[in-house]
Amino acid sequence: MWSNLEWFLKAVVPVAESAGVRLAAHPDDAPIAEYLGVARILIDVDSLQRVIDIVPSPNNGIGFCMGTIGTMAGSDVVDAIRRIGSQGKVFFSHFRNPRGKVPAFEEVFPDEGDIDMVAAVAAWNEVGFDGVIRIDHCPGVVGDNLRADRSFAFQVGYLRGLMQNLENMGVVQ
């Protein structure tokens, strides 16, 4: 799997560079070594670092899914933000906060999960991340439509609230 990925990245990253497009690898969700007989390799923070290191390039980086990384065995999302984010290799982030880790975790609203989201947003600022943090899927809400607008509205308010509160404290610029 790793040799395949290396072959693939070495082929496409130069094309991405010439096209001015950045490639952001999303970790395997759920981060388990095998799913339905298929091996999975992006299942811990070290493996994300390996993706970055295989083909060093400003166009090769990570889609930092806080939810998936949060469910990785032994992971600490805030530490992972500092580690990967400080290299300038996070091209976007998914904002999600599950409860538990593999093999047993559950989807909850972003204010209810195991990740300290206040510390996480502060860490994004600390590493100078100025990319997109995109709210992600979370539990459904009664009466919601297929786009889950009510659920997303809660998350938008929550994320904006964290950012504005940290700005008010002078933690986030």
Next chain:
Amino acid sequence: MKLALTVRYGYDEELIFAQQLGADSVVVRFDLGDPQDTDLSPVVYRVQVAGMQLAGVELFGMSDEFQPWSNGLACALLAAQDAGVETLFCASPIRQSATLTVDLEAVVATASATGVRVCLDSSCLLPEELAWLPAGDVQVELALGLAPLEPGASLAAEAAKRVSAGGVSSVRFDGGGQPLGIGSLNVPACFKALATAGYDGLVRAGSAALLAEDDDWNPKGAANDLGYLRATLQTLQSGG
């Protein structure tokens, strides 16, 4: 501080919505209608069935003239006492303040007799009324965002001043038609000032903004506001 969501009486979907989104409690809006027939026990029952805490009942449909308003509130206080509702929220009628203390003393007496707290909307109170309150069980809900508590003053500082003066049982953040976090209301600064002044009571959002393609009770706006207030509270609790 505890977060409450305001819901309409008779719409269980709104209670479930509040429960799912993690509100600590609900304030139920109730049309006082004919005050003599007021029965708040169904309100209490529906909230209990939904597994929620009832922070209070917000009355609307009240008279704009003081005497019928006061009479209606007296009926509601008795109904609240019977049903076990601890707090009634309402707006006072706009009037001249010449007989203010006399007027409100009747309300104070009724509230005291029933043991039910009345929270008057600060945005509808005259400065003299605000200065006079709290009086017994008649207290104030600070409405932040609709009108300045004191023209020209910092809203956060004024809110803290009111809390220090005592008698603030609830704080309501009103985006004035905008979702919280979008308009000019600095919720984080107000929260910080309130906490510094020692406020530890109820916090809720005012009327939710109407967002695109929303239902008639504006659940998208309400969800945004609850998420925003939750983030604010968590940031404060984390040491911010």
